[in-house]
Amino acid sequence: MSASMDANESNNTNMDVTKVETSTRYSIGIDLGTTHCVLSYLDLTAAAENPTEKVEVSVLSIPQLSQPGLIEEKKQLPSFIYRAHESELSKDDIALPWNEDPKVIAGSIARGLGSKTPIRLVSSAKSWLCHSGIDRHADILPAGSPEEVSKISPLTATVEYLDHLRNAWDHQFPDAPLTEQEVTITIPASFDPAARELTAEAASHLSFDHLTLLEEPQAAVYNWIKSCGDNWREQVTVGDIILVVDVGGGTTDLSLVAVTEDEGNLTLNRIAVGDHILLGGDNMDLALAYRVKAKLAQEGKELQPWQIQAIVHACRDAKEQLLLDNDINEVAISIPSRGSKLLGNTLRTELTRSEVQESLVEGFFPKVSVNEHPVAARRSALSQKGLPYAQDPAVSRHLAAFLSRQADAASDLLEGATADDFIKPSAILFNGGVLKAPALANRMLSIINQWLSDADVKEARLLTDSDLDLGVAIGASYYGYVKQGQGVRIRGGLASTYYVGIESSMPAIPGMEPPLEALCIAPFGMEEGTEAQASNTEFGLIVGEPVHFRFFGSNVRRHDEAGIQLDHWQDNELEELPELQATLPAEGRKVGEIVPVHLVAKVTEVGTLKLEAIAIGSTDDSGEPERWHIELDVRS
Amino acid sequence: MNIDVSSIPTTIDMFHLILVILSLISLSLLVMKRKSAANQTNETTDTIQPVIPQEPIQEKEPPKPAQLKEASPDAALQLLTLLQQDARFIDFIKEDLSSYSDADIGAAARVVHEGSKKTLDTYFSLESVxxxxxxxxxxxxxxxxxxxxxxxxxxxxxxxxxxxxxxxGWKVTDIKLPKIAAGHNTAIVAPAEVEL
Structure with missing residues (x-):
């Protein structure tokens, strides 16, 4: 890791030195989704030439194999990789426009082949990338497959999706290579520092010259601003709190954005982000499929695993019709036989509106009070092999928990916003494919408004967004344009406060762990390009040996400054993250020697957190204090 | 299963099915026409040379042979592949319907209809003349x-x-068929499947 980190570091330094704007013609937004990737682009040169016109954002049509030998262009690249057996596909069947002999099979074809051979399908790499209980550099995907299937790491999978997008772009725009453009990659707001770092590391394999990470809900807000044009200022006012609800294929991501005023201009501030919730559209399709399966079982028809796959597909299509505002009351579900005999072997059943209502609307969006929070406690992330799926499927309960937890998130920024039992959004922005369905979006809105009217507060209004599927990518490329000094920028910075754990010194008592104190090393809201030093506390690093630190994050304690040491905190206020590790090379020192250091936190321009140990009282050859990198993602 | 399906929806299905088949036939004709129109321009430039030196003949002019183009088999085979893949088109047409009830045919017809519709919507933009x-x-x-x-x-x-x-009438306003890899054998419209 340290080798690749160093490479990453030097890239960043190069970036600052050689910032030549001449070749940067486009701002590119990449939505690296759990189930789909989208790439959008904005011509910065054209936008600069016609500053009065509304900026145009386009979505790249991504050539990809749809089945062996057939290449189609689609706006979305399914985030799947198929690890084919060597005798499975011929070279001609997997050729791509830019490579006649590709080593990796990604996109639609991977999803199609994988539905019949799941042991060779790499999916949900993004969820694995932010799963702190595993080594994310280890070749573990497809998870749980036989040893013979050659595996790749979640990081490599991410690199491959980016590489496919890069090739698709360079094929279409040979004069403007992707790596030279202004690239913004979106990540869930709930990604912890290690997952952000891993995303940046994946991107560093492609050596982007200008890379930024952007939180997906923020990208959704940028997309909304872009689609409103200058009108957005009329749709919100000072004091508004915008709740962004992003329910995608695999995850649910929540954020709060407060509208304030600065020297007469409206300003947007991202004030809170939610936990990482692995719950999305895929869960809903599965829920319907199992319902249909149970229905067929009652009729005495037992289903094979491949038939369940077919039902999931059929339910996805049927759901879309039944969740629209129309008068269709049932949609037939037909599961054809696998053999060439179609007649007599086709299973037929139907999915009704009331079943969809019950399974999806009531199952995933139950009407609950704002005091009802997800039932199951979060499972310890370190003790499991599979993905940490949300145990409570109710999006509304997760939302209630988020709003309650962030009750006083706005009190610093907005006058009159008093701490209450939950924070009251005044505007709502939806994003993600799931909320395209009017029945679900309406239900979500009515639940929030019920909470608000129960608390005697004005109902929230819905900010209308354009394309919920492509919005994040479009918002990301618009952000690249905003960064050039055009239009409003959302103030964000770190969405959590970070701490390292220090064991207090006290006499050992059997059966009791020494109490833990938490030293704040990076405060909430710390902005890109800034540094914080906890200079009042010394740590001793042992030369030549890895030293571990316990690492914590909090998205509710927003007033702790770097250097503050907590000896107690409320339950759930601090969440333990994977531990940190620092290794001092033995160069010029005795192995085993202890070097006193301070801890320094830095938010890079890319948007990742970097931790360093600075030697106290010793300098390197150039007279600067020596610095050592602290790893966020420790390989086991 | 037979009890589930009332006869009325079944007849509607048959109607749909016939519509689908009819539109498919007219569609493939259209596709061929388009292809041939495209080929025609190429071929006239190639073959125009020998026609020019012909001296005007005073006698009764013999009819000029029409330029005929081969419809591209690849495009036709690709369409068959897509229809088989999404709609089980070949499977369905190759079956002998005589021994099956309308309910069975109806259930299968839904597969063919839904899949064909998906294929048409994905690859062709159709509007009425x-x-x-x-x-x-x-x-x-x-x-x-x-x-x-x-x-x-x-x-x-x-x-x-x-x-x-x-x-x-129907006309195709836009056609967006997948590209075919050079070495891909389009004659295999559905590979045999063997589960291990």
């Missing part, structure tokens, strides 16, 4: 496009022609 309601009187001005509108029945007199719109 005439926007008037069928079974209403319309008038065709002089110089109307004879390839878009076919006159039938009592075809006499001069334009404008007044008649009843029987079928509103």
């Amino acid at each position: 005439r926007n008037e309601d069928e079974e209403t009187r319309i008038s065709l001005p002089e110089g109307f496009n004879a390839s878009e509108v076919r006159l039938t029945g009592n075809v006499v007199g001069e334009a404008p022609f007044n008649g009843t719109l029987i079928h509103k």
Whole structure:
């Protein structure tokens, strides 16, 4: 890791030195989704030439194999990789426009082949990338497959999706290579520092010259601003709190954005982000499929695993019709036989509106009070092999928990916003494919408004967004344009406060762990390009040996400054993250020697957190204090 | 299962099915036409040379042979592949329907209909040639496009022609078929599948 980190570091330094704007013609937004990737682009040169016109954002049509030998262009690249057996596909069947002999099979074809051979399908790499209980550099995907299937790491999978997008772009725009453009990659707001770092590391394999990470809900807000044009200022006012609800294929991501005023201009501030919730559209399709399966079982028809796959597909299509505002009351579900005999072997059943209502609307969006929070406690992330799926499927309960937890998130920024039992959004922005369905979006809105009217507060209004599927990518490329000094920028910075754990010194008592104190090393809201030093506390690093630190994050304690040491905190206020590790090379020192250091936190321009140990009282050859990198993602 | 399916939806399915097959046939004709039109321009430039030196012959001019183009088998095979893949088209057509009940046929017809619709919607943009309601009187001005509108029945007199719109017609406004890898064998419209 340290080798690749160093490479990453030097890239960043190069970036600052050689910032030549001449070749940067486009701002590119990449939505690296759990189930789909989208790439959008904005011509910065054209936008600069016609500053009065509304900026145009386009979505790249991504050539990809749809089945062996057939290449189609689609706006979305399914985030799947198929690890084919060597005798499975011929070279001609997997050729791509830019490579006649590709080593990796990604996109639609991977999803199609994988539905019949799941042991060779790499999916949900993004969820694995932010799963702190595993080594994310280890070749573990497809998870749980036989040893013979050659595996790749979640990081490599991410690199491959980016590489496919890069090739698709360079094929279409040979004069403007992707790596030279202004690239913004979106990540869930709930990604912890290690997952952000891993995303940046994946991107560093492609050596982007200008890379930024952007939180997906923020990208959704940028997309909304872009689609409103200058009108957005009329749709919100000072004091508004915008709740962004992003329910995608695999995850649910929540954020709060407060509208304030600065020297007469409206300003947007991202004030809170939610936990990482692995719950999305895929869960809903599965829920319907199992319902249909149970229905067929009652009729005495037992289903094979491949038939369940077919039902999931059929339910996805049927759901879309039944969740629209129309008068269709049932949609037939037909599961054809696998053999060439179609007649007599086709299973037929139907999915009704009331079943969809019950399974999806009531199952995933139950009407609950704002005091009802997800039932199951979060499972310890370190003790499991599979993905940490949300145990409570109710999006509304997760939302209630988020709003309650962030009750006083706005009190610093907005006058009159008093701490209450939950924070009251005044505007709502939806994003993600799931909320395209009017029945679900309406239900979500009515639940929030019920909470608000129960608390005697004005109902929230819905900010209308354009394309919920492509919005994040479009918002990301618009952000690249905003960064050039055009239009409003959302103030964000770190969405959590970070701490390292220090064991207090006290006499050992059997059966009791020494109490833990938490030293704040990076405060909430710390902005890109800034540094914080906890200079009042010394740590001793042992030369030549890895030293571990316990690492914590909090998205509710927003007033702790770097250097503050907590000896107690409320339950759930601090969440333990994977531990940190620092290794001092033995160069010029005795192995085993202890070097006193301070801890320094830095938010890079890319948007990742970097931790360093600075030697106290010793300098390197150039007279600067020596610095050592602290790893966020420790390989086991 | 037979009890589940009432006979009324079944007949509707058959109707749909016939529609699908009809539209598929006309579609493939259209595709071939387009291909041939595209080929024609190429070939005329190639073959125009030998025609020019011909001296004008005073006697009765022999009819010139029409330029015929081979419809590209790859495009046709690809369409078959897509229809088989999404709609089980070949499986369905190759079956002998005589021994099955309408309910069975109806269930299978849904698969064919849904899949064919998906294929059509994905790869072709279709719109009707005439926007008037069928079974209403319309008038065709002089110089109307004879390839878009076919006159039938009592075809006499001069334009404008007044008649009843029987079928509103279909035209493909955009076609976006997948590209085919050079070495891909398009003749295999559905590979045999072996589960291990």
